[in-house]
Amino acid sequence: MPVVWSDLHGSHDPGGEIWVGVHTPGTELPARADAIRAELADAGAAFVDAERQPDEALHAVHDAGLTDYLARAWEDWNGAGLPDDPGQDRVVPYLFPDPSLFSGFPPTIAASPTARAGQFAYDTMTLVGPGTWEAARAALDTAVTAAGLAARGDGPAYALTRPPGHHATRSAFGGSCYLNNSAAAAARLRRDTGARVAVIDIDAHHGNGTQAIFWDDSEVLTGSVHVDPGAGWFPHFLGFASETGRDGSNRNLPLAPGAGDDAWLAAVAELAGWARERGAGALVVALGVDAAAGDPESPLRVSANGYRAAGRELGDLGLPTVVVQEGGYDLAAIGRLVREALEGLEEGMRA
Numbered sequence: 270m271p272v273v274w275s276d277l278h279g280s281h282d283p284g285g286e287i288w289v290g291v292h293t294p295g296t297e298l299p300a301r302a303d304a305i306r307a308e309l310a311d312a313g314a315a316f317v318d319a320e321r322q323p324d325e326a327l328h329a330v331h332d333a334g335l336t337d338y339l340a341r342a343w344e345d346w347n348g349a350g351l352p353d354d355p356g357q358d359r360v361v362p363y364l365f366p367d368p369s370l371f372s373g374f375p376p377t378i379a380a381s382p383t384a385r386a387g388q389f390a391y392d393t394m395t396l397v398g399p400g401t402w403e404a405a406r407a408a409l410d411t412a413v414t415a416a417g418l419a420a421r422g423d424g425p426a427y428a429l430t431r432p433p434g435h436h437a438t439r440s441a442f443g444g445s446c447y448l449n450n451s452a453a454a455a456a457r458l459r460r461d462t463g464a465r466v467a468v469i470d471i472d473a474h475h476g477n478g479t480q481a482i483f484w485d486d487s488e489v490l491t492g493s494v495h496v497d498p499g500a501g502w503f504p505h506f507l508g509f510a511s512e513t514g515r516d517g518s519n520r521n522l523p524l525a526p527g528a529g530d531d532a533w534l535a536a537v538a539e540l541a542g543w544a545r546e547r548g549a550g551a552l553v554v555a556l557g558v559d560a561a562a563g564d565p566e567s568p569l570r571v572s573a574n575g576y577r578a579a580g581r582e583l584g585d586l587g588l589p590t591v592v593v594q595e596g597g598y599d600l601a602a603i604g605r606l607v608r609e610a611l612e613g614l615e616e617g618m619r620a
């Protein structure tokens with residue numbers, strides 16, 4: 270299947286994370302996309318350059334407030350001299366305008382770039398540097414280009430997106446995500462095919478951004494299997510089975526830490542069956558490979574064979590399909606895991 274790609278991913282270097290007030294190295298690195306690309310090149314994949322998409326693709330899933338902010342965030346930060354004084358070369362929020370401050374009226378957009386960051390970021394881990402906007406925009410273009418290919422009916426397409434996207438909501442960024450690539454792919458599939466679209470998110474973490482974007486939209490089903498937020502895992506506040514969306518169009522299947530192939534594949538099969546029953550006519554697979562045993566960001570223990578089997582299960586739906594890369598942080602393993610999932614998907618479609 271075609272692998273859609275953009276060199277611009279490399280312009281985003283978050284430079285680590287601020288977690289519990291401490292600067293840590295972080296794991297969302299440019300080397301991730303390069304490792305996946307190298308493995309797929311070895312497998313003989315055909316690479317397609319992402320096409321720049323009109324702003325309409327962006328605004329199908331994001332408010333202009335967020336995109337206007339992100340497009341200027343680093344420039345404004347740098348222009349205010351913050352890399353020199355106090356010496357912070359990434360955009361880091363320090364103040365979050367909690368709704369209870371405002372008695373129902375909308376907050377003013379803060380004049381200071383230091384405060385503005387907290388109006389659009391919901392955590393302190395998702396830092397903005399000089400090339401972040403260009404890379405995030407290119408990742409969305411990559412996903413939408415792949416969706417356009419899949420919608421033509423020539424078979425599935427894979428979007429090798431970085432930074433990831435599934436934690437970004439309509440108006441806020443977080444969880445190492447800036448723009449929601451999987452959601453943008455779903456919106457494009459919906460537009461081009463006219464069919465009901467299912468987004469099945471098999472990243473180790475709940476796809477909270479995608480859930481929020483389509484919560485009221487019964488024409489885009491959102492399902493996610495992930496480590497149980499109730500056991501203390503990101504995104505902590507969301508991802509519970511009780512979150513069912515409007516008309517039951519959202520489905521969450523949280524798993525206990527330590528869950529492996531059996532429990533995880535049963536959940537993937539349940540989501541696939543649910544999408545089928547609900548009449549999905551097109552599919553987005555939000556492919557995080559961080560559910561694998563050995564990944565530093567999750568306690569799930571899925572094997573490479575498990576990823577291949579998940580690919581087969583989802584390919585067996587036989588729908589126009591776009592696979593969008595989400596998480597996966599074990600640099601030595603992620604290329605193979607993605608390859609197994611994509612080859613499994615192709616096997617499932619042929620069966």
Ligand SMILES: [Zn+2]
Pocket residue numbers: 472473474557559596597
């Ligand atoms: Zn993840």
